[in-house]
Amino acid sequence: MNDTTTPESSSRPENDMQQLLCDRLLDPTQPISERFRALFSLRNLKGPVPRNALVHATRDSSNLLAHEAAFALGQMQDTEAVPALEEVLSDLSLHPIVRHEAAEALGAIGLESNVPLLKDRLALDPAQEVRETCELALKRIEDVKTAGSALGLSMEEKSPFLSVDPAAPIAYSSVDKLREVLLDEEERMYERYAALFALRNHGGCEAVSAIIESLGSKSALLKHEVAYVLGQLQNKAACAALCNVLRDANENAMVRHEAAEALGSIAVHVGKPSDDQSVALLEEFAKDPEPIVSQSCEVALSMLEYERSGKSFEYLFQKAPLACNDF
Ligand SMILES: [Fe+2]
Numbered sequence: 001m002n003d004t005t006t007p008e009s010s011s012r013p014e015n016d017m018q019q020l021l022c023d024r025l026l027d028p029t030q031p032i033s034e035r036f037r038a039l040f041s042l043r044n045l046k047g048p049v050p051r052n053a054l055v056h057a058t059r060d061s062s063n064l065l066a067h068e069a070a071f072a073l074g075q076m077q078d079t080e081a082v083p084a085l086e087e088v089l090s091d092l093s094l095h096p097i098v099r100h101e102a103a104e105a106l107g108a109i110g111l112e113s114n115v116p117l118l119k120d121r122l123a124l125d126p127a128q129e130v131r132e133t134c135e136l137a138l139k140r141i142e143d144v145k146t147a148g149s150a151l152g153l154s155m156e157e158k159s160p161f162l163s164v165d166p167a168a169p170i171a172y173s174s175v176d177k178l179r180e181v182l183l184d185e186e187e188r189m190y191e192r193y194a195a196l197f198a199l200r201n202h203g204g205c206e207a208v209s210a211i212i213e214s215l216g217s218k219s220a221l222l223k224h225e226v227a228y229v230l231g232q233l234q235n236k237a238a239c240a241a242l243c244n245v246l247r248d249a250n251e252n253a254m255v256r257h258e259a260a261e262a263l264g265s266i267a268v269h270v271g272k273p274s275d276d277q278s279v280a281l282l283e284e285f286a287k288d289p290e291p292i293v294s295q296s297c298e299v300a301l302s303m304l305e306y307e308r309s310g311k312s313f314e315y316l317f318q319k320a321p322l323a324c325n326d327f
C-alpha cells in the first residue's frame, strides 16, 4: 500500500474545514445564502464543534437562520443539544418561529424528560403555533415510547423523504379518508399531521390535490408543514397555490417562508421554462419587508442557481477537496 496518510494528517484538513464552516455560519457580514450553505453542510456532521456552532446560531439576529439551526439540531437527533433547545423554547425574547422549531426538535429527539417543559410551554407560550408544536411534540414522545415498548420498533427511522417527521403517518387508509382527517378543523393536530404525511407517502394526483387543499386551513402551523411537504414532493401542480401564499402579506411569515422554499425546490425539479413565474415571484419577494420572507426567497434563488449550474449548494458534497479560497 502506498497510502502513507496517518489518522492525524487525514483529520486535520477536515477539522480546518469544520472550523471554516462554523465561522461562515456565524459571520453576520456574509450573505444569508452563504450562511445557509454552511448550515446545510454542518448538519451532516457530528460532534461538539458543529453542534456548538448550530446552538450558537439559534441565537442569531436572523430569525430565519436561527430557526433553521434549531430545526437541524432536531433532525440530527443529538441528545447533547437538548439543554440548549430547552433554553431556546423557554426564551420569550426569541421569535415564535425559533421557539416553534426548538419544540419540534425536542419532539424529534424524543426524550421523556422533556415532557414537563413541553407541558409547561403548551400551557403558557403566548404564540399559538408554539403551543400547537408542543402538543405535537408531547404526542410524538408518547408514541416513541409506546412503539418502543409495545412493538420493539423504532419511530426514529426517517421517512422516505429522509426527514424526521413530527408525527408518524397514519397506517394506510383511503386517500378520501386521509383527506377528510387532514381538512377537519375539529380533529387533533397530531392526527391531521399524521394524515398529511400518509398522503405525502402515498403520492399521486388525488393525494397531492388534497394536500394543496389543506393550504386553506386555519392553523398557521399546519399550513407551514403543508408547504414544507409540497416542497418535498416537488410537484408543479402546487405552484399556483404556493404563489398565492407567498403573495399574501397577511399570512404568517412562517407559512410564507415555507411556501418560498417549496417554490424554489419545485423549480429545481421542474426546470425552465415552466417555473419562470415562481422564479419571478421569488425575485419580487426577495425585497419583502419581513426578513423571514425576503431571506427565504434569497436562499431559494441561490439554491436554484447552484443547481442550474450543476454545482452543489452544500460545500461538503463538492468533489474536489476544499481549499480555503473556495469559501
Ligand atoms: Fe417548522
Ligand SMILES: [Fe+2]
Pocket: 067, 068, 071, 257, 258
Ligand atoms: Fe422552516
